[in-house]
Amino acid sequence: MNPVFKKKFDSFIFSFDNENIENYILSRVKDEKKAIRNIDGYxxxxxxxxxxxxxxxxxxxxxxxxxENTIYPTYEKRISKIDNSNYLELELFKIDI
Structure with missing residues (x-):
């Protein structure tokens, strides 16, 4: 299965360290050509x-x-110290300007 990448210039990912909204990690895309990825079936x-x-x-x-950290990061920095986890809640936003 080959990944399909989408080019996005203003993409960013973020996470909160705890319930305090002041403790967030924001990471902006560095390699716009690989901002979003999809692998069918996976x-x-x-x-x-x-x-x-x-x-x-x-x-x-x-x-x-x-x-995960990668050798050639697509985003500025890692947003979590956890490599793999089960999550009960996830929010995904698309902002059109």
């Missing part, structure tokens, strides 16, 4: 960068999210 939603933020389904059908 991804369960849009993924950002190469592995910076990926949504996928595990063998036991749980939604998994991974935030």
């Amino acid at each position: 991804s369960k939603g849009p993924s950002f960068g190469i592995y910076e933020l990926s949504l996928w389904q595990s063998i036991n059908n749980k939604l998994r999210i991974s935030c």
Whole structure:
């Protein structure tokens, strides 16, 4: 399965360290050509960068999210210290200007 990348100039990803909204991590896209990624049959939603933020389904059908460091990062910085995790809540926004 080959990934399909979408070019986006203003893409960013972010996360909150805890419930305090002042403790956020914001990472803007560096390589616009690889801002958004989709792999048919593997991804369960849009993924950002190469592995910076990926949504996928595990063998036991749980939604998994991974935030990984890569050798050639697509975004400025890592948004989570956790590599793989199950999440109960996820929000995805598209902003059109």
